[in-house]
Amino acid sequence: DVKVTQSSRYLVKRTGEKVFLECVQDMDHENMFWYRQDPGLGLRLIYFSYDVKMKEKGDIPEGYSVSREKKERFSLILESASTNQTSMYLCATNRYRAGNYGYTFGSGTRLTVV
Amino acid sequence: EDKVVQSPLSLVVHEGDTVTLNCSYEVTNFRSLLWYKQEKKAPTFLFMLTSSGIEKKSGRLSSILDKKELSSILNITATQTGDSAIYLCALNSNSGYALNFGKGTSLLVTP
Numbered sequence: 735d736v737k738v739t740q741s742s743r744y745l746v747k748r749t750g751e752k753v754f755l756e757c758v759q760d761m762d763h764e765n766m767f768w769y770r771q772d773p774g775l776g777l778r779l780i781y782f783s784y785d786v787k788m789k790e791k792g793d794i795p796e797g798y799s800v801s802r803e804k805k806e807r808f809s810l811i812l813e814s815a816s817t818n819q820t821s822m823y824l825c826a827t828n829r830y831r832a833g834n835y836g837y838t839f840g841s842g843t844r845l846t847v848v
Numbered sequence: 849e850d851k852v853v854q855s856p857l858s859l860v861v862h863e864g865d866t867v868t869l870n871c872s873y874e875v876t877n878f879r880s881l882l883w884y885k886q887e888k889k890a891p892t893f894l895f896m897l898t899s900s901g902i903e904k905k906s907g908r909l910s911s912i913l914d915k916k917e918l919s920s921i922l923n924i925t926a927t928q929t930g931d932s933a934i935y936l937c938a939l940n941s942n943s944g945y946a947l948n949f950g951k952g953t954s955l956l957v958t959p
Binding site (some may be wrong): 777 | 857884889892936942946
């Protein structure tokens, strides 16, 4: 079974702090994704990566950046956390070249910015 | 504009009821449509649909894709309190890497 691990389940940070959310997968998947999930808005794509050092903006990249230095690890960075970034953050992976695959999700990180 | 629209957004039923959740979409060319169940944490995979008219079943859950109507339904028969969750529909389009999610249907099954 693919395992996707997010480093923290719950996180509380102060406004203006730099925040790192880590996601690690153990199955050699090419693609990794970061979503945020908010009530009434569903899952919205922040960034994704289809290879090491490659990244693409999703629908809501403002205020975020990402890093993928190794295939198994995809980090989401909040450069200067703000209260409107309080949300559930979900990491997901899939294997693109094998064809038609959905995601495997991490357990999520619930971030509160105070 | 939403490309994947789920309805209803929320639903409350009694144990034993049958429910039908809807997912409609706009694109005509896509790889697959997926359904996920999300309880307290990460979404878990339910079904992947690629062909129209072929029902997929897993226990009391079933799903079918109608490419003519640009829609899919998820049926749950004899609901149980453990079915209470958010059900997510997502489209895997031809043009991109990422899944495009609907806003989800929040289902509450009361005893």
